[in-house]
Amino acid sequence: MSLEQVNAFYEVLISEPTIYEEYFNKCCSRGLLNSCHWDKTKIVKFAASLGYHFNEDELANVWFESEPSYAQNSLSLSTQNQLLGFTQA
Helix, strand or coil, X not given: CHHHHXXXXXXXXXXXXXXXXXHHHHHEEECHHHCEEECXXXXXXXXXXXXXXXXXXXXXXXXXXXXXXXXXXXXXXXXXXXXXXXXXX
């Protein structure tokens, strides 16, 4: 059931830009060349604040499963946002 919670959480992120922006700002640490490093602990806590319950292992399982998921779409959105930032600078 928790894997379903992870996917439901990412479905909300994809469909709600304001929630995604808050997620991005709270859970992404900027690295070299403005790359984004996702903090699983922060993501789990952020999701819990929205009523979703899963742990870091379940999150990683969804991130790295072989079939496309909402999590991968969300991470792709992050990359798109970074590229937009480079083109607008």
